[in-house]
Amino acid sequence: MIGVLAFWIGALVIAAAALPIAFVLLRRFPDAGAGLTPVLGLVLSSYTYFILRTLHVLESGRGGSLLAVSLLALVGVVVARADRRFTATLQRIGPQAVLYAGIFTIAFFSYAAFRSYQSSIGGTEQPMDLMYLNAMLVSPEYPPHDPWLAGEPASYYYFGYLQAAMLTNVAGVPASVGYNLGLAAVFASSAAAVASVAAAVARWIFRTDRRRLVPVAASAAIVLLLFASSLIGIFEWSAAHETTSRPLYEAFGVENILPCEPDAGSEADCYRGGAVNRTNSWYPTEFWFWWRGSRVIDGTITEFPFFSFLLGDLHPHLTSIPLVLLALALAASTFRSRKPRSFATIRGQPFSCLAIAIVLGALAFQNAWDVITFAGLFVVAVMAVNLRRAPVTKAAVSTIGYTGPILLTAIVAYLPWLLDFHTAAGGLYPYVGTGTPPLEGFLQFGAPITASLALLAWVARRVPPGDWLRVAPFALWVPVLPLLLWAPLAAYHGELGNGLGARGAGGWITLALLGAITWANLTAAATLAARGRAAAIALAFAGLATLLLYGAELFLVRDVFYGSVPRLNTVFKLGYQAWILLAIAGGVGLASLLARGPSRMVGRLLAVPMAAILFLALIYPLLAVPNRTGAFSGESSTDGFAALARNNPAEYALVLWLDREVPASAIVVEAPSDSYSGNGGRVGSRTGRQTPIGWYFHEIQWRGSTDANHARLRAIQEKVDRVYNATTPDDLLAAVNDLDASYVVVGSPERSRYPSTSMTTMDQALDLVFEVGDVRVYAVPVRAVMSTS
Template identity: 50%
Template sequence: MDAVAFWLAAVAIGVLALPLAAGLFRRFPDGGAGLALPLGMVIAAFAYFVLRVASIVPAGRGGWFVALLMLACVSAVSLRVNPRRGAVLRRSLPGALAALGVFTVLFFSYVWFRSHVAAIAGTEQPMDFLYLNAMLASPSYPPHDPWFAGEAASYYYFGYLHIALLTAVADVPASTGYNLGLAFTFASAGTAVASIAFALARWALPRRSMGFPLSGAVLALVLLLAAGSLSAPLEWAAAQEHYNEPVFRTFGVDWMIPCDAADAATGNDNCYSGAVNPRTTEWYPTEFWFWWRGTRIIPDTITEFPFFSFLLGDLHPHVMALPLVLLAVALAAATWRGRGLASLASHRQPESLLLLAVVFGGLAFMNAWDVISFFALLAAAALLRNVRARPFRLALLHTATWSAPVAALAVVFYLPWYATFSSQADGIFPYIGKGTIPAHAFLQFGTLLSAIAAVAGWALRRHSRGAAWDALALALWFPLVPLLAWIVYAMARGELDDAVAARSNFGWVTLAAYGIVAWLLASLAVTQARTRDPVVIVAGLGAVAVLLLYGTELFYVGDVFRGFIPRQNTVFKLSYQAWAILAVAGPVAIVVACSRLRTRPLASFAAAPGLVLAAAALVYPLLALPNRTDAFDTTTHIDGLAFLAESSPDEYALVRWIDANVPGGAVVIEATGRQYRLGDDRVPVFDPAGPSIDYGESGRVSARTGRQTPIGWPGHEVQWRGSDAIGGEIARRQDLVDHLYLSDVPGDVVDGMRALNASYIVVGRIERERYPVSMDPVFESALQLVFESGNTRVYRVPVYATVNTS
């Protein structure tokens, strides 16, 4: 029933937002119904954030319903002021019902999958659970950071606020809301991408049958949520011991070939060193998480894609942002489709201005990497609309006056978040390295690029030779400006010679290929810029997506990884954006080209590369799903802590007791994660060879309850707070907490807890493993035992009250 309650909460928010969606997307065939969910969520979450920051509503379930009431009021006012929207809603009723059907099928399908792997454990899932719990538990906003007691969260946590909203309204435990939040994100993104692709194809083919737009919508949904790396067929062949070494080496996946004696003698680690006989016992690879390698094809980078994200189950900002990213794409398409100038005068009726500011401000709040790319996409769409009516320079001026108020309000609306946010980014730098080889680029992005590139070349041929050459000349700046900027910047830093020397020949080929495809797409947009042909927006989307890939070959954003894997996060975040955009543009390009080509052979030729590679990309989920779920032969449940109830009932009881009895703002001390051992003199000493702190079980109580602890994962705190200078404070907190557990002086324990502003201290399995001393007698003499289950205990600092006896 938890899943049904969560689904009902999501559907209710979508229904409440329908009038607003109808205003923004009235030209969409479904009247924006497929986009009402992310629109409603961002408005309601923003309303709740403002209410909490302004201390208008307290913590608790009631505040979430006040936010929904505000969404309902805004929609009602919008419908009353714009009565014609009722006609849009009536016209688009079939589309709304279709959107509801798509969302429902996707939601419950993902719930079924996740019920086989529901545990919130491993990778960075404890961190994600931490922020979800913080949204629900924090007594004041901005919310606290449970892993750094006394400080506000310094992260883009708006996505967690979205999931917390649904969790609270549906009245389900956070450990269930986590998994249902993944299902919501999956279904909402799928519904949105289908809505956009259908709209673009329908605009392009108004007189054709519904078959073409429907095909585009289905293909877009598949490419976004089901397609994977083209390395999967090679993984299958390797698991079945079918090693064609020339083929593997051609694709640059030598590491799938088992190491031999020669590799051992030369120290070559670019080979498979795991267990070989057998690598699989089934028709699919049974090696543990073989599918992880599909996101590490390009060395020293992460090339994650949506199917992998939902397979893994990390509730990260870039994943939760998918519906909002697609909403931004839809807003760009709707802006381009609009009539008249997009200028300052357009904002005289402020509804669209305010909604755009809430959406794009929320995009920064949800995943800061996304806002620049997608705001630039929105501005480009406005410019393409304006050049239909004005000369380019005047169109550019109008676009600037239209965009500036949106950008300004997007910042103003979310100032309370900016005040507590500290970025780890320290600038943009020229990339110096080998670059991506074409084979790796093909394995990761070939499916998405093949359709859009082939169609761009075909579409340009439809125009006269003079018009095509003029467009190519005019659009040359699109790939050339970033390249020249890279050259000038590297030269200014004295690094140009090193940068040119470091890039391999194949690296230059990939760079050139990305640049040429981006150039072709930009040229296609230029040729049709003064028309309302939807090929313009499709080509524009494709050009921006390929430009993102092109940019990762030239620049990177400096962060904590800059010294050893500098472009890891840049490739990760920008290629993820490119995947989402191309999942819209590619399918639409294919169906439009097939429809407009006059002969079946030509249509087949245009569609074949994209469709064949799309089929090949489905091998990845076909192999990965049974591997991830043990062929779906597992006990099913949707509570992410059910595994804890089975494996460690005392820890589970501890979490539930804290949830029910400890105030949301309390500080609860738990093990820092440092390992101690008894020295030769039987005195505990720090063991540097102990287990890792980050990604381990330290901070487990705070992650599972949202209560604050003095220090959780220190490496992540350094990333979030953007400075190594915080290392001293982290060390101080670790020392204080360790001293509490190791002390044999009751007074020191009480003083230490008060110094940390802590009321509770946990003694469980982890604490007993990390600190090899008998701590209970000391705690019992100084503190009050308030919880006990097996060998797990919680102590509280005694509370003394002054009683007037006179």
């Protein structure tokens, strides 16, 4: 519990240190950015740590992290002293700052308690996430090394792991605890941030009824972002209790939940367990039934934030949620600016522009998929401000003069990472497969899209039709242009005919619906933006969200999955971005249903179906939480190695010994493994020590699926094979030295992969330095290294 408290205190201290900077960046916010200080402080302090480590100013360890936080606090003090309005702003927003600290605290401890009942770090991609967290903590030099590819720097967007490492160091807890509490901090930061953004937008919109509607919008946004889910929950519950209708399940594309038909073949996607295995309680007790909620649309990943937090992978798409909300806050605050933005603004506000550059650059460093979407949205916000005060040409010049240097600074600020970053992405391709059926799309995104449409309905009753008609023809180009681009691109690849037919009637209907909603939202947003009306912000968020979903129906980013499930990641990443945007727009939309006015009765009538859909969206988490936690039974711990210590004390002792005795720069040989293996790459994952090769497929994902990379990684695997298959001391020493390794681990994974490993040869050639149970560690004698070098 002391570690949990230290982690919480550390997060709030970092947030408090960033408060003066938030006042400068987000002064237009009613709370002056108080709700966004946890993420702002962590981004700025983590960047400070990263750049100072890269410049060899700081050493690894807790001291460097504390110094980075101290520098942030010092900058905050300087900013506060230079800001003549700081004291007045602090007095004005003091109660709100306490409120957001309270939201953060409740969310943090609630999630930590939930996670303590399933804290084990294993399965899915959690070993990979732990590997990167440990790399941030122990790498002797920065950029950090890749523990699964010795001698190489990390080639991934790892800023989220660095942020978790910062909090882990500040709190003084081990990585196995920091992993789980890092998840809790992301959950808490997301809650505070989305409440802040939704409350700000609602306050700007509902000026005459803000006391009542602002809390509704903030609360609804939290629910939509962190709790609302796919509508599949009711289908899972009905199937578990055998009250189903096969035609209904087939209509929504979830017949895979139902028991297999008697004549179903071995390849059929259906439930093969007995009824007794599905549930023995009011909720489904089938193992991980909730996993199906992340595969609602065939051939894609359809994660949403609640699922991600339920699963517990400390992955970039999850850790980036608070940062995305911060970028949205910057865009919203910019749109509300009273003054145009140009190069002169940079000369007058260099510190603010530098901070914005660090935030926007962090989007790529934390989750590369986000940078184009949300940095682009910031540019659009600047253009909207400038258009209100100048003709198009002059506004465009001013926008380039302001955003150009900021984006260039963002690139320069993150060059130490960019120079080592490789990607397997192979460019933009047309999607020519089966389109998303409308009911499957509704099952996945029905709740947030429907909630956002409430705001569109509220605005439609308040804008004269003539204003809409003047803008609508121009806004129509937004959904039309992607379609016009798709056709020649598909033809270029020789897939136009196939693409037109393969999409299917359902796919075309979904495309038309998403295009129409995008058109309506952006028409309304542009109409109101010209007047500087705040509702344009929420409508733009909603329009961008549906545009992303629309785009994922037409295009894909080619990657290593292209040959089998081509749009797997595209739908996943863009759908995730859309969910975040819709949470804000939907929160404000749900609040609009309660707004007073001449159409109040219409709002009340719309509230009924909205409430029904939101209720359906909350069934999934209601069922999934007790399933994931075992109904909160059993032992609880925030230590991700607690189960390892109980179930495999020898492997746990290995982790402790390696942490204590082996230098962080040493290379430790362990068996290579397939990706997604819980024990595969365990040394690199659990300790951050460099190993020759870990998860092969993931290294290909990170570095590119080229013939050269495959050949290089296979050669390393063969070198490791030589270590464990050596039959003479000389062969063994030659193999170990060829890997420049200092230690060799022999445990269950090694014995399983190399059953012929000779312990006699190991004992003759190497020094046994650790032995607990069936786990051994051998050190390479210094004399052996010298004699073969």
